[in-house]
Amino acid sequence: MRSSLSRIFWALLACLFLYLSMYTWNWRTGALDNFVERTGLEFAGWVLAPGKWTQARVTDLWTRYIALVHLSERNAELTDRVEKLQLELARLREEEAQNRRLRTLLSFSPPQGLTFHGSRIIGQKLGPNAVLETVLLDKGESRGVSPNTPVLTADGVVGRVFRTSAHFSSVLLLTDPNSRIAVISRTHRTPGILTGGGPDAPMKVLYIPLNAPLSEGDVLITSGLAGIFPKGLPAARITRIVRSSISLFQQVWAEPLVNIKTIEEVLLLHGADGFMREEEELLGDG
C-alpha cells in the first residue's frame, strides 16, 4: 500500500515536472500556441462556416427574391453606399482637421495605400479557454490578415486581430478589459488610453490629466501612437466625466460607436503598417 502510494506520488510529480517544462518552453518559444491556433481555428472555422453560409444564403434568398425583390436590392445597394460614404466622411473630417493644423507644414504628404477588406463574423468566444472578448472571422493569413490588423465597421473601430490561421482569424474586441487603444478626442485633441470594461459595461479612458479639456459627447479617435491603428479612426464616444480631487487623472467613461452585439460583417484594414512607418518617418524628420 505504501509503495503504491509512493509510486503514485512520483508519477504525479513527474507529470507536473513535464507539464511545467512544456508550459515554460511554450511560453518562451510560442511553438505550441502557434500550432494550436492554426489547427484549432481552422477546424472550428470549417465547422462553423458552412452553417453560417447556408444561413446567409437562405436569408438572402428570402429577402431578395420572395420579399419585395427590387426594393430590397435597391435598399441593399443604398445601405452599402451609405456605409461607404460614412467611412469616407469620417476619414475626410479627420483629414480636414489635420490639414487645418498642418497647413504651414508644406512638406506634409497625406498617408496613402490603406485598403479595406470585408469579412464575415462566424462565431464568438468559443470553448472553456476563451476568456477574452473575441469574435471569429472567415478571413485569415491567405487573405493578408496578420496579428494586430485593425478591424472596424463604417461606424468605428471593432478591435484588432488577435490570432490567425490560414483561412480564419480571431479578433480581440475593444470592449475587452485587456484591450488598450491610444486615442485623442476629436474636438479638444486630448490624448488618452481607451480600455474596455467587459460586455455590457462602459469603457474607460485612462491617464487624462485633471486640467485637460474634454467634454461629454466628444468622439474619441485613434491617435496612431501605439503603432497598430492608423490615426483618425473613430473608436468611442465619451459618456461621463468625473473630476475627482483625490486623483491626478479625470475619470472618463465612454461607449463604443459600434454595436458589438449586432455586427455581422467587418472591415479589415490593410496597409496600416505602411501607414505607421510613414507617420514615424515624418515624425522622425520633424
Place this chain on the structure above:
Amino acid sequence: MRSLLGWLIFTAAGVWLQSMVQGVDFLAPGLLICLQQQALSWGLWLTLFWIVVQEGLGSLAFGSLVLWYAGLILTYVLLRSYFESENVVFILLISLFMGAWHFLLTIVMAGFQDLTISSDLLLRASLMQALFFPFVWFTARAMYRRYMVR
C-alpha cells in the same frame, strides 16, 4: 469507421454548441464516455485532438486545456473507487467538479498571463458548465449506445 464518424459528428456538434453557449466545453462529456466504456485509445486520441482545437479557439497560452482534461481524468479515477461510473451521484459530482474546476483553472491561468477577466462572467460560465455537463453526457451516451456500439 462508424466510431470515427460518430466522434467527428460529436466534435462538430460540440463546436457548434460552444458557439451558442459561450465559455462552456461541450466535448468533455465525450471523454467521460470513453473512460466509462473503457475505450481508452479513443479517449487518448480524442483528448489530444480536442486539446488542440480548444486551445486554438481560446485566448490563453497553451496548457490550460491539458490541466482541464487531466482534472477530469483524475476525478474520474478518484470517484470510481467510491461509485459506479454511471451512477447519478457520480455524474452529478463530476459535473460539480467541472464547474468548480473551470472557475479555479481560468482564474489561475489568466493570472499567470496577467489578464483581466470578469469574475461574474466566469462564474456564469462555470455554472453553465456544471449545468450542461450531465445533459450533454446523457444525450451523447444515448447516441453512443445506439449508433456507435455494435
